[in-house]
Amino acid sequence: MGEKYDVIVVGAGHAGCEAALAVARMGCRALLLTLNLDAVAQMSCNPAIGGLAKGHLVREIDALGGEMARNIDATGIQFRLLNTKKGPAVRASRAQADRDLYRARMKQVVEAQPGLDLKQGQVVRLLVEGGRVTGVETRDGLLFESLAVVLTTGTFMRGLIHVGLVNYPGGRAGEPPSEGLSDHLRELGFMVGRLKTGTPPRLAAETIDFSALEAQPGDDSPQPFSADTELIDRPQVPCHITYTNEKTHEVIRGGLDRSPLYSGVIEGVGPRYCPSIEDKVVRFPEKEQHQIFLEPEGLTSGEIYPNGVSTSLPVDVQLDYLRTMKGLEKVEIMRPGYAIEYDYVDPIQLHPSLETKLVNGLYHAGQVNGTSGYEEAAGQGLMAGINAALQIQGREPVVIGREQGYLGVLIDDLVNLGAKEPYRMFTSRAEYRLLLREDNADQRLSPLGYEVGLLPEERWLRFSAKLASLEEGRERLRVTRISPGNQEAIKRLGLPDLKNGASLEELLRRPELKLADLEFLDPWLAGLSSEVRHELETEVKYAGYIRRQREQVERFRRLEDLVIPAGFDYGSVGSLSAEVREKLMNVAPRTLGQAGRIPGVTPAAIAILSVILKR
């Protein structure tokens, strides 16, 4: 018998690290068990963090007190703000990471965390007594006891790697899979399904002619993800862009007979938003070219990640089609691209706390829940860790609302809709998108992070100071006025005559004026951080839309506040169709609002339930 812990986290990927760190930082004893200590926080696919909707998730993780944002700030090699030409709510940060540095730093953070042990070991069985998890058993026969377990197995459970028609067991290139655990979960009564994802080949940088390619540099002044990072002063490296062409597509079409995807060898469902290059060529034959980003794997690495050519074609076909592209004429593959099938546990079997409905004290987070993406995984890991720790402390679980954060949208979608294909976050999944901006993630979630005991005191004080300057900024915009007599200012701003003068807020509403244009009228504003100024400007410019969105949230909350009592007997409601009843019993929604989001639960069924609940 090994040591006793409060929480054991199985798997040290992006979900597992966040979960284990959260547990320990909240004062509980945690054990992080992983198959391979050299692959902690490994980036299995592209070496980048953030992106549209994903950057939002990273900011939210940071606002709650998670690690991902700090880790990418410390190891990023190219930072870019995306969607700058679109609106303020969908602007998102993305950074290329140095894969090795990212992994090494996260491992150091985990190792240095008091109250957290990191050990190598393959978990094959959970210890369950009376419907409650009590620990885990490793392949070596070691038993570890705990009050709660967080499973973050990624793509490792019964992982099967496909390269062409060849396939072999593996959890990731060069690493063995985790066998036995998913069978054990099945025995416990979980519905276990199969998904598929893929990754492109890695290329030798020295064999690529970058001089022939368009370079994509990072932003001039890289913006950090974390509120703890003051400045990013590392040198930035560029990505490069190349394109597929007709010849590429021809080679790919010629290799389809040896594609495991098109010959029916792969049974798992793959993500539609992340199709393989062969998928793109087959499904969109009219497209003459596809853009490929050549991303550096690190400052010192000789490998290049070609973003856009994920594939499971045989290696010879991979090489042939790569060499049809400009700059890649003499390219060599260092690691082939592959597809991987893996077992996942349908998240419809989870409470919104990410605790399983079947086994008390057992939490699932990350790719095991059918999601894809480091950020989605980390966000779930963080929430599972927080909730596991809260349970041990005898406190209520934390559930983030859909109007509160992308993390809320993510988990609400997972537990209500389940995952039929790998789930990735998109901003369009968030109904209240205008309120869920990167810039206000702290205001949405830091109070929560502080309340559960994850966000440190020092950070809370800084957050409070930011709130105060925001408040003062708002006040100044309201009260500082430009008088009709101030001809100089009026002329400088290119305004028509102002009969009654105008407040800065009123001026800022004009599409042509920015806060920077008005700062000469109140120099105090110029002294604010760029973040606070940006936020003030956004609040004023889109005040009308934001107000309407808040009204929508209020209407949404009305249904959300109608609680369905635990153990409500849907069987007694004969008026529900058998199909609807089954779906409701499966999910066991906590509120009427949640019930309405379950697919197949009709508005009429909701009307019936609301009549009954109000009786």
Add this chain to the structure above:
Amino acid sequence: MLTLDTIVAPVTPPGEGGVAIVRLSGPQAFTYLKKSFRSKTKRKEFESHRLYYGQLFNADEVRLDEVLAVVMRSPRSYTGEDVVEVHCHGGIQLVRSVLDLFLSAGARMATPGEFTQRAFLNGRLDLSQAEAVVDVIKARSERSGQVALDQLEGQLSRKIYRYSDQLKSALALLEAHIDFPDDEVGSLDLTSLVEPIHAQVDEMVALASSFDVGRVLREGVSILILGRPNVGKSSLMNALLGESRAIVTDVAGTTRDTLEEPLVLAGFPVRLIDAAGVRETDDPVEKEGVRRASSKARSADLILLVVDGSTPLSAEDRLAIGQCQVDKTIVVVNKSDQPQCIDHGQLAEFSHKVPVSAKQITGLDSLCTVIAERLGQDSLSAAGEGFVVTEKRHKDALLRAIASLNAFFEGVRVSAPYECLAMDLREGLNSLGLITGETTPDEILDQIFSRFCIGK
């Protein structure tokens, strides 16, 4: 199944019909029937959906009526519960005593619409069907019955589904450009996105405004009969009603108040209003009647201005003409059976003039045709495709959607960010969703994935 009591109510309209139907619904319906129903052949159980002939007795073994009874076992019934329908003879007294019989057995009087509510709660009807049923029940004529039936079969839904599909497709396009970089989805041409929605909003406005027509079809068109005293207004009303309802005398000012009668005219439910004659008067009662007639003229859907063809127009006639809005007035030239000496030039502004003799009952057919034409033009053409909105909920949903789309147009005009435009589109979609059901973000993503080559 919810434990509910058993309810009872007549389901045929009150009045002196030949046959009335009393319906029971609920767990005790069969029990209550068995207590009082006797037939020659003894049976323990009624077969579902079969008509039985027998006699109805009350608790004192007094025979009430000979009836036909049918039982419909749950869930194969209108409400989804056990249902009994008793076909008895019509007549208020008799129906009352049949009801009393079941009420004293333990049933409860159904509240208005309760059968439909139970059908809805038991999942037999969806919300828009349930509303249409209420319309069918309320429909007082063939034509409005048809509107209700069309709705039942989802014509309105189909139309709104089409709007909703178009918005979905526009939203998918917009969302694709928000959630994916331009190199994957190309650049967005806002004009081509906006134009079809413009055309659609026009159509939605027309559909929403047809609500007033829908109201007319449900509540009846108000037709006011207006004219100077003693010109034959009451006779015309009686002729149209086919019975002597208004008081007809030769003494001017007999009809001092307004009379209102419902009838079906050319397939339209109509409220026919006979107003007091319009003339200068000192009689306070009559003065009040005249004032009411003037206000009725303003609110009426259609005015039948009655003039006497056998005499020239008088000052009082002109007073009456002055009350009429030309575009909703049909001139009825009465007394066509007598020599005509009216000056048609003075009525030139009115495009519809119909000679009738209320006394001889001639010319009424052509009057009805003209009325039908006028009503048909105003109403059924308004919505195009002859379809109208009759439910206020639907009208509100349309209006809300239109408001959101107008906000969307305004946003496009001032170059609001895409996510703000998307919010307006989504709001519009959600308003329509009150009728069609909600559009989930997943549906939008489905569209994006099927239309664009997305993903790296």
